[in-house]
Amino acid sequence: xxxxxxxxxxxxxxxxxxxxxxxxxxxxxxxxxxxxxxxxxxxxxxxxxxxxxxxxxxxxxxxxxxxxxxxxxxxxxxxxxxxxxxxxxxxxxxxxxxxxxxxxxxxxxxxxxxxxxxxxxxx
Numbered sequence: 292x293x294x295x296x297x298x299x300x301x302x303x304x305x306x307x308x309x310x311x312x313x314x315x316x317x318x319x320x321x322x323x324x325x326x327x328x329x330x331x332x333x334x335x336x337x338x339x340x341x342x343x344x345x346x347x348x349x350x351x352x353x354x355x356x357x358x359x360x361x362x363x364x365x366x367x368x369x370x371x372x373x374x375x376x377x378x379x380x381x382x383x384x385x386x387x388x389x390x391x392x393x394x395x396x397x398x399x400x401x402x403x404x405x406x407x408x409x410x411x412x413x414x
Contacts, residue, residue, distance in 0.1 A: 295332035334362035348372035351379035353386030
């Protein structure tokens, strides 16, 4: 489990409380590959500790509750994954982003795999 920075709070009468402890996951797969799912997070300097250890990184780009495209590009520079899958965007208007523009911003830092719900990624 890795750190993530994202807060959430329940707004219920008499029950106001924080409802989440954010986190990411670094998963070691049986083929020796590593998948990093950052979770719903802002950019963290701790991501630099993952440099060279990640084959596929799943990073949020929604920019309202999580990091946006520019911070996700910075995360890619910190982590240096081979493949990046953007997540946490385009599910409702406040987090609308242009996946192709993100792909262009990443450039040759990593291969960006844009995905749609139900699609699978083999690596």
